[in-house]
Amino acid sequence: MTEFKRQSLRRENVVGSCLMILSMAAFAGEDSVIKALSKELPVSQILFVIGIGGAIVFATIGLLLKREILVPEINSLPMHARIVTEIFGRIFYSLALSLTSLSSTTMILQATPLVVVLGASVFFNEKVGFVRWLAIGIGFIGVLMIISPEEAEFSLLSLLAIFGMFGFAFRDLASRAASSKLNIFTLGCHGFLSLAAAGLILSPI
Numbered sequence: 001m002t003e004f005k006r007q008s009l010r011r012e013n014v015v016g017s018c019l020m021i022l023s024m025a026a027f028a029g030e031d032s033v034i035k036a037l038s039k040e041l042p043v044s045q046i047l048f049v050i051g052i053g054g055a056i057v058f059a060t061i062g063l064l065l066k067r068e069i070l071v072p073e074i075n076s077l078p079m080h081a082r083i084v085t086e087i088f089g090r091i092f093y094s095l096a097l098s099l100t101s102l103s104s105t106t107m108i109l110q111a112t113p114l115v116v117v118l119g120a121s122v123f124f125n126e127k128v129g130f131v132r133w134l135a136i137g138i139g140f141i142g143v144l145m146i147i148s149p150e151e152a153e154f155s156l157l158s159l160l161a162i163f164g165m166f167g168f169a170f171r172d173l174a175s176r177a178a179s180s181k182l183n184i185f186t187l188g189c190h191g192f193l194s195l196a197a198a199g200l201i202l203s204p205i
Contacts, residue, residue: 020113031097031106038098039149044203047094051196055189067171069186073176073179079190082174086194089167096160107146108161114139121174 021190030050037046062069073079095103114136120126128136175187 022199024110024113027109028106031102031109034094035102042203043094043098044199044201044205046199047090047202048196048199051192051194052198054192054195057113058188058192062183062189065185067183067185069153069189071181071186073181074186074190076179078174078177078179079182081177082171083190083194084186084195085167085171085174086191087198087201089164089171090195091164092160092167092200093164094198094202096157100155100157100161104146104158105161108143108158109165109168111139111143112165112172115166116172119169119173120176124176151168185188 034043034050059069093105093109096108117128117132117136119130143162147162150162171191178187
């Protein structure tokens with residue numbers, strides 16, 4: 001690998017890390033909104049409205065920028081897996097937001113990138129150095145400290161956030177496996193439609 005490629009890869013990693021931090025901050029803001037609204041509205045209704053609204057926004061911006069939203073690559077195994085894992089993650093995580101404390105639920109969500117790194121190593125054969133493995137181990141220990149399974153007051157409801165976190169992690173891995181022809185507007189639109197679908201599935205409950 002040439003020095004130029006090495007510097008380019010390092011720069012891409014830094015940019016990607018910064019974008020991941022910003023996205024996790026945005027998710028935290030979304031969680032606060034859902035937690036506040038869940039006191040007045042059913043979680044299923046909140047998910048459906050956010051899902052439809054987000055899909056409309058992404059589709060509109062994509063069309064204005066003349067990006068294709070409906071492409072043949074949508075009908076693929078990675079995209080089907082992405083939809084299923086998105087729905088799974090949203091249902092469990094939204095239930096955790098409404099039934100458990102916001103602080104513990106959002107802290108558990110922060111373990112999502114750790115599971116993604118682990119999955120990237122297993123499914124995509126990406127190299128993970130010793131320092132990253134050490135960071136992953138410390139991160140999982142932190143999650144165990146948050147849910148405190150050894151304490152008498154441990155609540156099984158904490159597992160809702162764990163299930164949701166794993167759903168989001170596998171959604172991200174499925175996104176990585178999806179065709180490169182799928183633009184962010186297609187992924188965003190279908191992701192929000194999956195959110196709306198999660199609301200519909202949750203509505204009978």
